[in-house]
Amino acid sequence: MDENTIAYRSMEEIKYFQEQLLKLQLRYLDDHSPFYKQLFSTHRIDVKSIETIEDLKRLPLTSKNDLQLYNDDFFCVPQHKIVDYCTTSGTLGSPVTFGLTDADLERLAKNEMQSFQIAGVRKGDVVQLMTTIDRRFMAGLAYFLGLRKLGVGIIRVGSGIPQMQWDSILKYNPHYLVSVPSFVLKLIEFAEQHDIDYKKSSVKGVICIGEALRDKELNNTVLTQRILEKWDIKLYSTYASTEMGAAFTECEYFQGGHAQPELIITEILDDEDKPVADGESGELVVTTLGVQGLPLLRFKTGDIVRKYTEPCACGRNTYRIGAVEGRKQHMVKYKGTTLYPPAMHDLLAGFPQILLHQIEISNNEIGTDEIIIRVSSSDISEEFLNEVKDHFRAKLRVAPKIEFVAFEELQRSVFNPLSRKPITFVDNREA
Amino acid sequence: MDENTIAYRSMEEIKYFQEQLLKLQLRYLDDHSPFYKQLFSTHRIDVKSIETIEDLKRLPLTSKNDLQLYNDDFFCVPQHKIVDYCTTSGTLGSPVTFGLTDADLERLAKNEMQSFQIAGVRKGDVVQLMTTIDRRFMAGLAYFLGLRKLGVGIIRVGSGIPQMQWDSILKYNPHYLVSVPSFVLKLIEFAEQHDIDYKKSSVKGVICIGEALRDKELNNTVLTQRILEKWDIKLYSTYASTEMGAAFTECEYFQGGHAQPELIITEILDDEDKPVADGESGELVVTTLGVQGLPLLRFKTGDIVRKYTEPCACGRNTYRIGAVEGRKQHMVKYKGTTLYPPAMHDLLAGFPQILLHQIEISNNEIGTDEIIIRVSSSDISEEFLNEVKDHFRAKLRVAPKIEFVAFEELQRSVFNPLSRKPITFVDNREA
Numbered sequence: 120m121d122e123n124t125i126a127y128r129s130m131e132e133i134k135y136f137q138e139q140l141l142k143l144q145l146r147y148l149d150d151h152s153p154f155y156k157q158l159f160s161t162h163r164i165d166v167k168s169i170e171t172i173e174d175l176k177r178l179p180l181t182s183k184n185d186l187q188l189y190n191d192d193f194f195c196v197p198q199h200k201i202v203d204y205c206t207t208s209g210t211l212g213s214p215v216t217f218g219l220t221d222a223d224l225e226r227l228a229k230n231e232m233q234s235f236q237i238a239g240v241r242k243g244d245v246v247q248l249m250t251t252i253d254r255r256f257m258a259g260l261a262y263f264l265g266l267r268k269l270g271v272g273i274i275r276v277g278s279g280i281p282q283m284q285w286d287s288i289l290k291y292n293p294h295y296l297v298s299v300p301s302f303v304l305k306l307i308e309f310a311e312q313h314d315i316d317y318k319k320s321s322v323k324g325v326i327c328i329g330e331a332l333r334d335k336e337l338n339n340t341v342l343t344q345r346i347l348e349k350w351d352i353k354l355y356s357t358y359a360s361t362e363m364g365a366a367f368t369e370c371e372y373f374q375g376g377h378a379q380p381e382l383i384i385t386e387i388l389d390d391e392d393k394p395v396a397d398g399e400s401g402e403l404v405v406t407t408l409g410v411q412g413l414p415l416l417r418f419k420t421g422d423i424v425r426k427y428t429e430p431c432a433c434g435r436n437t438y439r440i441g442a443v444e445g446r447k448q449h450m451v452k453y454k455g456t457t458l459y460p461p462a463m464h465d466l467l468a469g470f471p472q473i474l475l476h477q478i479e480i481s482n483n484e485i486g487t488d489e490i491i492i493r494v495s496s497s498d499i500s501e502e503f504l505n506e507v508k509d510h511f512r513a514k515l516r517v518a519p520k521i522e523f524v525a526f527e528e529l530q531r532s533v534f535n536p537l538s539r540k541p542i543t544f545v546d547n548r549e550a
Numbered sequence: 551m552d553e554n555t556i557a558y559r560s561m562e563e564i565k566y567f568q569e570q571l572l573k574l575q576l577r578y579l580d581d582h583s584p585f586y587k588q589l590f591s592t593h594r595i596d597v598k599s600i601e602t603i604e605d606l607k608r609l610p611l612t613s614k615n616d617l618q619l620y621n622d623d624f625f626c627v628p629q630h631k632i633v634d635y636c637t638t639s640g641t642l643g644s645p646v647t648f649g650l651t652d653a654d655l656e657r658l659a660k661n662e663m664q665s666f667q668i669a670g671v672r673k674g675d676v677v678q679l680m681t682t683i684d685r686r687f688m689a690g691l692a693y694f695l696g697l698r699k700l701g702v703g704i705i706r707v708g709s710g711i712p713q714m715q716w717d718s719i720l721k722y723n724p725h726y727l728v729s730v731p732s733f734v735l736k737l738i739e740f741a742e743q744h745d746i747d748y749k750k751s752s753v754k755g756v757i758c759i760g761e762a763l764r765d766k767e768l769n770n771t772v773l774t775q776r777i778l779e780k781w782d783i784k785l786y787s788t789y790a791s792t793e794m795g796a797a798f799t800e801c802e803y804f805q806g807g808h809a810q811p812e813l814i815i816t817e818i819l820d821d822e823d824k825p826v827a828d829g830e831s832g833e834l835v836v837t838t839l840g841v842q843g844l845p846l847l848r849f850k851t852g853d854i855v856r857k858y859t860e861p862c863a864c865g866r867n868t869y870r871i872g873a874v875e876g877r878k879q880h881m882v883k884y885k886g887t888t889l890y891p892p893a894m895h896d897l898l899a900g901f902p903q904i905l906l907h908q909i910e911i912s913n914n915e916i917g918t919d920e921i922i923i924r925v926s927s928s929d930i931s932e933e934f935l936n937e938v939k940d941h942f943r944a945k946l947r948v949a950p951k952i953e954f955v956a957f958e959e960l961q962r963s964v965f966n967p968l969s970r971k972p973i974t975f976v977d978n979r980e981a
Contacts, residue, residue: 199673204705243630254708256706267655275683277684290647
């Protein structure tokens with residue numbers, strides 16, 4: 120199958136292999152990237168002097184702000200070479216345009232082919248895509264290209280509409296779904312309401328995107344537990360972004376998402392931009408390999424993750440990246456504890472009584488962070504409120520302020536028509 | 551550019567070329583299609599005896615009903631060879647599944663590459679796709695594959711949302727759009743309301759799908775006229791369907807959509823399944839060439855079209871297929887005249903006062919067809935009603951019954967949540 124890929128070589132071979140690609144990419148940036156050419160010149164850097172992954176730290180970091188301010192200067196090819204125009208979703212700040220050449224689309228296909236292989240998808244399987252290929256999103260297209268390259272049957276349903284998803288599942292018998300995990304909960308709910316025998320369906324696994332399946336100890340999150348209690352399937356996490364053009368995907372041993380060495384070099388840095396120890400959390404910084412259109416060098420993703428380097432039972436000698444614990448800009452300092460919204464979202468997901476919630480962060484008078492969680496719940500008793508707070512104390516060591524709010528009111532605020540995504544986190548802190 | 555394609559050879563060479571492909575496809579059907587194998591056997595047909603396009607008429611026709619009843623028997627490859635699952639929209643009857651192999655996707659890419667070339671799109675252009683690639687639709691994916699093969703920049707926006715479409719147009723400066731023509735009217739309206747200087751935008755042409763741009767004399771429809779009065783761009787019609795896996799696209803001379811000889815053989819038949827003369831209207835019957843997954847032989851599309859064989863100034867020696875004048879099952883016999891809904895829809899589109907309409911056909915007591923057009927209009931005067939009726943008499947030779955209806959009432963009926971498309975035609979006749 121894929122035993123010939125670089126992932127099965129020794130860690131030394133992988134490192135040497137990556138360094139050859141790194142040198143090529145640096146030369147390419149020096150020749151074609153207006154932004155990096157300028158950066159190298161300003162910092163008097165001779166790219167030929169960068170030969171190892173350790174040397175990388177001599178190069179400046181690239182921020183999301185650079186990408187937003189100088190978007191055009193990051194393009195390394197003339198416009199007529201760009202085949203596909205993608206836009207980042209702009210979760211933070213204004214959206215950025217990514218242009219992919221034909222070779223980049225091939226690289227993207229290879230990335231997703233290998234990503235699906237890591238999750239165990241094989242030629243001849245059938246996969247149902249529950250994510251859009253439209254709206255200038257990179258992911259949906261990447262899945263399609265990768266699955267086609269792998270020789271898999273593809274059902275392009277797009278996102279949402281449980282009825283349509285089930286019609287397709289029952290008609291085409293897919294072995295795998297690609298979905299946001301919280302939508303899998305919706306599928307189960309719909310099946311229960313409409314007497315669909317989902318436990319006997321063809322689905323044996325879901326490749327999950329957009330939300331964390333594991334916590335920092337690689338244990339199942341509450342969301343994952345809720346799905347698995349209902350449905351005996353495998354949930355594989357895949358973590359990727361437009362900027363990286365590479366996915367980190369879990370194998371059958373669920374020890375974090377395996378890196379693909381030919382596509383990306385990663386670093387995990389602390390608040391002072393120093394490397395953290397393996398297993399410690401920090402900001403993911405990426406250097407893309409083999410990208411033609413818009414390659415990035417030491418790009419700070421803002422995502423807080425951990426790197427796991429213990430050998431994996433699957434036989435791949437690649438390190439893994441854990442679930443995104445939070446975004447750097449979303450970090451909350453609360454009563455001496457560092458919190459990120461995903462852990463709070465997941466904790467709230469454990470209460471079926473909670474229909475909708477929104478976390479709001481602000482500065483208080485004494486200059487520290489204040490958390491208010493607005494909750495719409497079917498149970499608004501004092502007992503339930505205390506139960507939720509106790510859970511917070513047990514899991515996250517602190518209990519924020521929680522307010523019950525009417526469903527309609529909260530719905531208006533969460534599902535703002537001007538936003539592409541539900542607004543479950545509001546940051547009112549001054550920068 | 552594309553001067554080497556078969557379209558530029560002599561008509562005799564094209565015919566000979568098609569006949570070689572036809573023979574290959576017939577052998578393939580005889581070897582791999584459970585449905586056609588059975589059909590050949592029942593009718594004691596030796597496929598080797600079919601050598602010319604004229605011989606085709608000795609073969610039985612295939613109906614939409616066959617495809618619905620025996621969908622699985624039409625598949626010529628085992629399931630693991632199917633890469634993409636498409637579903638017909640089921641405008642009439644229940645949806646049918648089409649499975650495409652990897653080679654079929656390549657054929658589809660070639661089809662759309664050539665289709666865009668016929669409309670004048672060239673390598674290095676940028677094209678904005680205003681149609682979905684999700685929902686198991688074939689068309690959106692076909693456009694993407696074809697444009698990529700052509701080396702064109704692609705902006706995958708998906709359907710609807712004028713604001714998002716304009717954001718993309720102003721940011722990425724596409725030269726062409728792919729859109730339903732009535733949505734182009736919506737884009738113009740939005741631009742006027744939001745002070746977007748659309749007349750100075752980058753757009754120079756629209757590849758129009760789903761609605762007719764020309765009438766049977768190849769003159770502009772009212773819809774086309776309304777767009778062109780506002781916006782000085784080129785509107786190219788492209789006509790295709792999932793069943794055909796081939797597009798008929800207008801060149802710069804707008805003399806009907808050019809056929810692509812390597813992809814399809816067409817016949818146009820009358821009510822007794824006899825060929826009509828060139829230029830006369832009849833039902834389009836297609837035989838697909840080079841299809842692996844689900845090829846069709848003499849398939850009755852139900853679409854009423856005309857074939858134009860006069861030489862085209864573009865230099866291609868291929869015949870053209872005109873706009874779809876109607877669907878066979880939608881034919882209305884009214885006061886001695888044959889009518890199809892598209893002509894009525896287009897006539898009504900000429901009145902900006904008419905906000906929404908729905909055509910309803912039923913049998914009357916004496917067994918002939920009755921037409922009632924329910925109209926929601928900003929002008930409900932007797933004078934306006936007479937003006938509309940006079941237009942019907944002038945253009946279609948008859949005036950049906952017209953009723954003014956409140957907007958909300960008609961809206962509920964036209965935009966039925968259970969339907970994928972607006973319901974502007976209701977057929978209450980007994981079969």
